[in-house]
Amino acid sequence: MKKQRRTGSRVFMALVFLFLYAPIFLMIIFSFNAGNSSVVWQGFSLHWYEELFQDRTIMRSFYTTILVSLLATVIATIAGTFAAVGFYSMRRRTRSALMTVNNIPMTNADIVTGVSLCLLFVTVFGGWNYLAENYRFTFNWLGTLYRLTLPKLSLGFGTMLIAHITFNIPYVILSVGPKLRQMDRNLVDAAQDLGCTWMQAFFKVILPEIKPGIISGALIAFTMSVDDFVISYFTAGSSVSTLAMEIYSMARRRISPEINAISSLLFVVVILLLTANNIREARAEKALAKRRY
Amino acid sequence: MSKELIRLVNCSMAFDGELVLDNMNLYFNDSEFLTLLGPSGCGKTTTLRIIGGFITPTSGEVLFDGVRMNDIPPHLRQVNTVFQRYALFPHLNVFENVAFGLRIGRTEEKEVNGKKKKVKVRIPQEEIRQRVLEMLEVVSLKGFENRRINELSGGQQQRVAIARALVNRPKVLLLDEPLGALDLRLRKDMQSELKRIQQQMGITFIYVTHDQEEALAMSDTIVVMDQGRIQQIGTPEDIYNEPKNAFVADFIGESNILDGIMHEDYVVEFFNRKFKCLDKGFAPMEPVDVVIRPEDIDIVPKEQGQLRGTVTSVTFKGVHYDTIVDFKGFKWLIQTTDYHPVGETIGIILNPDDIHIMHKSQYSGMFGDYSSYSEEYEEMDDVTMLDEEEEGSSREDGHEE
Ligand SMILES: Nc1ncnc2c1ncn2[C@@H]1O[C@H](COP(=O)(O)OP(=O)(O)OP(=O)(O)O)[C@@H](O)[C@H]1O
Ligand SMILES: [Mg+2]
Numbered sequence: 001m002k003k004q005r006r007t008g009s010r011v012f013m014a015l016v017f018l019f020l021y022a023p024i025f026l027m028i029i030f031s032f033n034a035g036n037s038s039v040v041w042q043g044f045s046l047h048w049y050e051e052l053f054q055d056r057t058i059m060r061s062f063y064t065t066i067l068v069s070l071l072a073t074v075i076a077t078i079a080g081t082f083a084a085v086g087f088y089s090m091r092r093r094t095r096s097a098l099m100t101v102n103n104i105p106m107t108n109a110d111i112v113t114g115v116s117l118c119l120l121f122v123t124v125f126g127g128w129n130y131l132a133e134n135y136r137f138t139f140n141w142l143g144t145l146y147r148l149t150l151p152k153l154s155l156g157f158g159t160m161l162i163a164h165i166t167f168n169i170p171y172v173i174l175s176v177g178p179k180l181r182q183m184d185r186n187l188v189d190a191a192q193d194l195g196c197t198w199m200q201a202f203f204k205v206i207l208p209e210i211k212p213g214i215i216s217g218a219l220i221a222f223t224m225s226v227d228d229f230v231i232s233y234f235t236a237g238s239s240v241s242t243l244a245m246e247i248y249s250m251a252r253r254r255i256s257p258e259i260n261a262i263s264s265l266l267f268v269v270v271i272l273l274l275t276a277n278n279i280r281e282a283r284a285e286k287a288l289a290k291r292r293y
Numbered sequence: 294m295s296k297e298l299i300r301l302v303n304c305s306m307a308f309d310g311e312l313v314l315d316n317m318n319l320y321f322n323d324s325e326f327l328t329l330l331g332p333s334g335c336g337k338t339t340t341l342r343i344i345g346g347f348i349t350p351t352s353g354e355v356l357f358d359g360v361r362m363n364d365i366p367p368h369l370r371q372v373n374t375v376f377q378r379y380a381l382f383p384h385l386n387v388f389e390n391v392a393f394g395l396r397i398g399r400t401e402e403k404e405v406n407g408k409k410k411k412v413k414v415r416i417p418q419e420e421i422r423q424r425v426l427e428m429l430e431v432v433s434l435k436g437f438e439n440r441r442i443n444e445l446s447g448g449q450q451q452r453v454a455i456a457r458a459l460v461n462r463p464k465v466l467l468l469d470e471p472l473g474a475l476d477l478r479l480r481k482d483m484q485s486e487l488k489r490i491q492q493q494m495g496i497t498f499i500y501v502t503h504d505q506e507e508a509l510a511m512s513d514t515i516v517v518m519d520q521g522r523i524q525q526i527g528t529p530e531d532i533y534n535e536p537k538n539a540f541v542a543d544f545i546g547e548s549n550i551l552d553g554i555m556h557e558d559y560v561v562e563f564f565n566r567k568f569k570c571l572d573k574g575f576a577p578m579e580p581v582d583v584v585i586r587p588e589d590i591d592i593v594p595k596e597q598g599q600l601r602g603t604v605t606s607v608t609f610k611g612v613h614y615d616t617i618v619d620f621k622g623f624k625w626l627i628q629t630t631d632y633h634p635v636g637e638t639i640g641i642i643l644n645p646d647d648i649h650i651m652h653k654s655q656y657s658g659m660f661g662d663y664s665s666y667s668e669e670y671e672e673m674d675d676v677t678m679l680d681e682e683e684e685g686s687s688r689e690d691g692h693e694e
Contacts, residue, residue, distance in 0.1 A: 184378065184380055186376045186377075186378065186380035187380050187382065189345075189347050189367070189374075189376065189380065190374070190376055190380040190381075190382070191382075191393070192346075192347075192366065192367040192368050193345060193347075193367050193368075193372075193373055193374045193458075194368075194373065194393050194394035194397060194457070194458075194461065195368045195394050195397035195398065195461070196368055196397055197366075197368055200397065204393075205382060208382075208384040209383070209384065
């Protein structure tokens with residue numbers, strides 16, 4: 001009876017994993033298929049990967065993804081860290097209220113974030129472009145007449161970057177905050193007591209203490225950026241596209257095994273990032289446990 | 294004549310409208326060992342934080358050498374602090390912890406071409422190394438330079454904290470219950486160690502503790518505090534022999550405190566009997582608190598006693614017995630080296646210098662009655678100490694009814 005139930009639950013587990021990972025497995029396997037088919041195995045080959053690296057559009061979208069993810073990660077990490085420090089020095093009530101506000105965007109559906117950001121950009125840019133078209137500024141400086149034309153703005157890399165920074169910041173705050181709270185409050189006092197200004201104390205004492213939180217925040221942010229499709233889709237406009245967007249548009253045109261190759265790569269990169277972060281956190285946990293004996 | 298270094302003038306501190314320090318007036322002399330003594334939550338740490346510059350008093354002035362310092366941040370003050378829970382930097386090793394202040398260097402005001410300028414003084418590497426090693430030797434931690442902080446015992450961390458503060462050669466060192474986490478033996482060792490360092494280096498120590506024995510043993514001056522107010526300032530002898538009110542008498546050592554009436558100079562009445570004493574200057578027939586220290590009372594056969602009572606409990610304390618004696622319903626603590634069994638009727642004799650008279654205060658009637666005596670009463674202080682969150686809650690449970 002008991003044994004039966006156990007095997008039952010095992011079968012169930014196996015089914016769940018099968019459904020979760022079979023598609024990904026298939027995708028990875030067929031990315032190495034020599035032929036054109038996604039159904040018939042025609043022998044192992046790296047053909048599609050070679051194709052991939054020769055495809056200009058894909059490589060461009062790859063660089064775009066890396067660039068936007070890196071920039072967004074750096075900026076969001078710095079901004080998020082300072083925001084977390086700000087939260088930390090607030091009173092508890094204000095802090096928990098702000099943390100709730102901080103957490104909402106993370107649980108929000110991507111599509112809502114994407115559409116609302118898109119709407120914001122379009123509205124603001126619409127107003128700006130109206131100004132740029134109808135007003136020219138001329139002024140006289142040292143006898144020369146200058147004519148100033150405002151540049152027109154449109155969706156593109158910049159707006160996508162802003163969007164990525166926006167949705168990354170909460171993750172950084174969330175991973176830095178607990179590290180700050182674990183820190184002995186007196187450490188900052190002690191540093192100041194020994195001659196540090198607040199800024200020096202931040203760099204010499206707070207930063208080393210919360211470094212693990214910052215790194216894992218940055219890793220999460222980077223993963224989120226690489227992974228993102230919906231928000232990028234709504235904020236990138238038509239001139240730039242990320243890998244995820246490229247895959248989407250390829251899939252709409254024709255099913256090519258190239259898609260399998262690039263998706264497999266993306267999957268592997270994201271998995272590696274997540275694993276790296278998990279290992280780091282587990283190690284940090286152990287070190288902390290040791291510190292407390 | 295010693296020089297005055299720091300003075301607090303009418304300092305008050307309130308958190309969220311709650312008064313934590315009430316009109317403190319206090320000065321600190323050069324090379325003095327001054328102890329702030331009081332129960333948990335009485336405002337000792339708050340006083341230190343005001344001097345260290347971590348908080349600004351709600352009202353009143355902080356003067357260093359007569360100069361107002363209220364708004365000067367901590368890094369510009371010539372004091373260093375040993376924090377209540379050490380606050381060592383976990384990411385640095387012992388050497389770097391101690392070297393921290395030296396590596397930062399101090400900004401000093403210097404006259405350059407007749408103008409005052411702020412100059413950052415950097416200390417050369419070799420000097421830093423020497424001073425750190427020297428200081429580690431002073432606190433007996435030679436050879437521990439490369440240890441990580443989490444690899445040290447509580448006592449060792451404690452000494453690193455002291456070295457880290459002292460290596461900067463401050464004029465004043467603030468110590469917030471630095472020995473609180475140590476066991477009794479180590480505490481005694483560190484007490485004499487600290488006293489030696491203080492005398493050797495000629496630095497002013499402002500020392501916070503809730504342990505009265507520690508305060509008596511180490512201090513030049515003791516400031517007894519309760520509920521944000523100074524109750525008494527004096528030498529350890531003054532505080533012990535001539536407490537100002539029932540709170541001080543009870544907090545410093547053990548005391549029997551009785552209601553009495555001062556008939557005239559040198560004559561006090563209690564238990565319907567007049568006793569000779571050494572106190573004067575009270576109004577005629579003024580109600581007073583009478584303090585009698587348990588170790589001053591002489592037990593005699595009942596026929597010879599001025600007062601007669603029955604022993605209700607005896608506890609062996611090593612050097613002496615804590616004997617509780619019932620005098621007409623009022624229980625006294627008497628410390629004697631002779632054993633008197635429970636139930637025995639004894640007499641006592643009080644000499645004039647065994648009796649100390651105090652004016653009535655808000656604390657009258659709250660302390661000094663051993664009716665609810667239990668053997669645990671001595672441990673109470675230590676328990677309170679361990680958990681800061683419970684501030685004040687268990688204060689004096691052992692004495693109140
Ligand atoms: N930052 C703060 N905000 C609000 N209340 C505070 C703050 N710091 C201290 N207090 C309150 O001030 C009172 C005195 O605190 P303080 O830390 O000075 O006590 P203490 O004498 O050092 O006690 P202990 O022996 O337990 O360390 C306490 O009631 C405490 O709750
Ligand atoms: Mg304290």
